[in-house]
Amino acid sequence: MDVLTLNGITKNYGKICALNNVSFTVPEGSVFGILGPNGSGKTTMLGIVLNILKPSAGSFTLMGQPSTVNMRKHIGTLLETPNFYHYLSGERNLRIAAEIKGKGHDGIEDALRKVNLLHRKDSKFSTYSLGMKQRLAIAAALLGNPDVLIFDEPTNGLDPVGIAEIRELITRLAAEGKTIIMASHMLDEVEKVCTHVAILKTGVLITAGKVDEVLTNEDLVQIGAADINALSQILQGYSGCTAIKQLGSHLQLSFAQGTAHLESINTFCFNNGIVLNHLQLKKKSLETKFLELTNK
Numbered sequence: 001m002d003v004l005t006l007n008g009i010t011k012n013y014g015k016i017c018a019l020n021n022v023s024f025t026v027p028e029g030s031v032f033g034i035l036g037p038n039g040s041g042k043t044t045m046l047g048i049v050l051n052i053l054k055p056s057a058g059s060f061t062l063m064g065q066p067s068t069v070n071m072r073k074h075i076g077t078l079l080e081t082p083n084f085y086h087y088l089s090g091e092r093n094l095r096i097a098a099e100i101k102g103k104g105h106d107g108i109e110d111a112l113r114k115v116n117l118l119h120r121k122d123s124k125f126s127t128y129s130l131g132m133k134q135r136l137a138i139a140a141a142l143l144g145n146p147d148v149l150i151f152d153e154p155t156n157g158l159d160p161v162g163i164a165e166i167r168e169l170i171t172r173l174a175a176e177g178k179t180i181i182m183a184s185h186m187l188d189e190v191e192k193v194c195t196h197v198a199i200l201k202t203g204v205l206i207t208a209g210k211v212d213e214v215l216t217n218e219d220l221v222q223i224g225a226a227d228i229n230a231l232s233q234i235l236q237g238y239s240g241c242t243a244i245k246q247l248g249s250h251l252q253l254s255f256a257q258g259t260a261h262l263e264s265i266n267t268f269c270f271n272n273g274i275v276l277n278h279l280q281l282k283k284k285s286l287e288t289k290f291l292e293l294t295n296k
Contacts, residue, residue: 008058024208033194040200042183076141091121111139131162151182219260224278
């Protein structure tokens with residue numbers, strides 16, 4: 001079942017079109033990344049899904065039905081910088097958050113455990129690191145045990161340790177069966193934690209689908225030998241190779257996805273009198289693919 005379906009969502013602010021006829025679906029149990037540079041419409045889209053904003057045109061459904069207040073209670077959100085009382089403990093802040101949301105206090109300890117803050121539940125919020133503050137905000141989103149979580153730039157402003165903590169937490173929540181929708185401008189974040197992705201550029205949907213299909217469509221092989229010129233010459237006759245490029249002391253060969261076979265390349269070179277000193281399969285970098293897509 002699809003958790004979220006967008007049908008032709010458009011949002012105009014006067015003459016500015018923030019979203020232009022955007023349609024895609026979010027499968028249940030997926031970690032769905034909405035990827036795009038700043039100003040691409042990611043936050044506007046999340047605001048529409050949460051009924052904070054009204055679309056100028058188009059519609060969307062949650063769990064196959066029009067969005068309702070009751071249905072949105074099954075969604076946990078992290079949309080901005082955590083806003084907690086600095087002089088109160090993490091647990092006390094969650095108690096206040098639960099009261100505001102109309103949730104009970106029963107799930108607070110479990111939420112703290114899931115974000116690995118149970119041992120610091122009595123510490124003041126002001127003593128938390130940035131990563132811990134973000135994890136407490138995710139704990140607040142988990143109150144009531146929602147089926148769907150929506151995060152807007154969950155690692156924004158964090159140091160590498162904090163980023164790693166949030167990524168690991170998202171992976172664990174996904175393993176529990178949560179559907180997670182997250183907006184991000186960080187390319188490798190989507191590659192590392194998301195199963196599906198939609199790429200936006202200036203309000204236009206460029207592409208959407210499974211991460212391994214959308215962001216990787218080519219096998220790259222790095223290859224090297226003592227005589228790089230001779231190697232380049234004999235590889236002109238290797239079938240299946242779509243392009244050859246020299247990168248320093250190595251050559252880079254391009255193949256259609258899933259068609260690069262290292263053993264065959266090695267055997268071909270050896271039979272043609274070339275002994276390889278380097279042979280490595282690489283995927284097209286996410287950054288390269290992302291830039292190609294958004295520059296179209």
